[in-house]
Amino acid sequence: MITLNGLTKRYGDRTAVSDLSFEINPGKVTGFLGPNGAGKSTTMRMIVGLDAPTTGRALIKGKPYGELTHPLREVGALLDARAGHPGRTAHHHLLGMARSNGIPASRVGRVLETVGLTEVARKRIGSFSLGMGQRLGIAAALLGDPEVLLFDEPVNGLDPDGVRWVRELMRGLAAEGRTVLVSSHLMSEMQETADHLVVIGRGTLIADAPIEEVIAGSSLNAVKVRTPQPDVLRRELARLSMSVEQGDGPRSDELIVVGGSLERIGDVAFRNRVPVHELSLRKASLEQAYMELTAATVEYTTPAPALSAPTHRKA
Numbered sequence: 001m002i003t004l005n006g007l008t009k010r011y012g013d014r015t016a017v018s019d020l021s022f023e024i025n026p027g028k029v030t031g032f033l034g035p036n037g038a039g040k041s042t043t044m045r046m047i048v049g050l051d052a053p054t055t056g057r058a059l060i061k062g063k064p065y066g067e068l069t070h071p072l073r074e075v076g077a078l079l080d081a082r083a084g085h086p087g088r089t090a091h092h093h094l095l096g097m098a099r100s101n102g103i104p105a106s107r108v109g110r111v112l113e114t115v116g117l118t119e120v121a122r123k124r125i126g127s128f129s130l131g132m133g134q135r136l137g138i139a140a141a142l143l144g145d146p147e148v149l150l151f152d153e154p155v156n157g158l159d160p161d162g163v164r165w166v167r168e169l170m171r172g173l174a175a176e177g178r179t180v181l182v183s184s185h186l187m188s189e190m191q192e193t194a195d196h197l198v199v200i201g202r203g204t205l206i207a208d209a210p211i212e213e214v215i216a217g218s219s220l221n222a223v224k225v226r227t228p229q230p231d232v233l234r235r236e237l238a239r240l241s242m243s244v245e246q247g248d249g250p251r252s253d254e255l256i257v258v259g260g261s262l263e264r265i266g267d268v269a270f271r272n273r274v275p276v277h278e279l280s281l282r283k284a285s286l287e288q289a290y291m292e293l294t295a296a297t298v299e300y301t302t303p304a305p306a307l308s309a310p311t312h313r314k315a
Helices: 040-047 090-100 106-114 130-142 160-175 187-193 211-216 230-239 262-271 286-297
Strands: 002-011 014-024 028-033 055-060 075-078 148-152 179-183 196-201 204-210 222-226 243-246 254-258 278-282
Touching: 002 040, 014 040, 014 055, 014 196, 014 204, 028 040, 028 160, 028 187, 040 055, 040 148, 040 179, 075 130, 090 106, 090 130, 106 130, 130 148, 130 160, 160 179, 160 187, 187 211, 187 286, 196 211, 196 286, 204 211, 204 286, 211 286, 222 262, 230 243, 230 254, 230 262, 262 278
Parallel strands: 028 179, 028 196, 075 148, 148 179
Antiparallel strands: 002 014, 002 055, 196 204, 222 254, 222 278, 243 254
8 A cells, every 4th residue: 555645845946746645555556647747756756765755754555665674575666667777688687676675586587577578688778679668667666576566657668569468467466456556648548447546736636536436527428319309308408407519410410418317318308208319428538537637737738730721832
């Protein structure tokens, strides 16, 4: 378990993390989300003792990271895949880590096999691609067979097969009862991987809830209705304070309803003898829910590109 109590980090007059308090529990994958500059990396660095909090505490199984006797046996972290010395081989990089924490040398070969790097174990890290570096970083996190694991952008640089492998690995680790915290900007992948979400913005907590609860809270969740009598149904639904708009498709018989369940809308149609040809849920994606949650906390925005008229040259 990871516990944060009033965690705050200031750099001069800038506050990177402000009074964060939450728990990361074992047995599930917890996604750690937030815009660029939200304080995610700073928070993860404080958890593993790389940065000291200004106030508050980050605890792992009830202790600060610095008080763990053999930290790699209790906590594994991928925060920077380029952390290894480029002149060392993958094998010797992991072997040095193992010896420093009393981990059997046999674990080196085992984790290299787990991440698919056995064939390049004797190659220098400096020659590795971005994806290979990510796999080596994951191997380092797994080296001590820890109960607590933190991963910052673990699928960065991986091909689709590698992304799927990481997803299955994360879920498998959680299924074993481990505590798994994963930070990523890939919302579609996080939706497939995470059970629980912690969302921060400008260093403060925005959400701490199961992923389905976060998605269910989006205003973009709606019900699609197709009926040959859209005006009648629109009027009756509006009387019940439901928001009804014309569907975004080409059909004139489509309505998009916000604020009502499938059952309630169906009952209204039945009572008013309005035939219904389709009644379906339009569920928001995690990306849509996330964008709503963090809209007021985005620090770095990019204007939409201006589309210039095509230039026609005379032959």
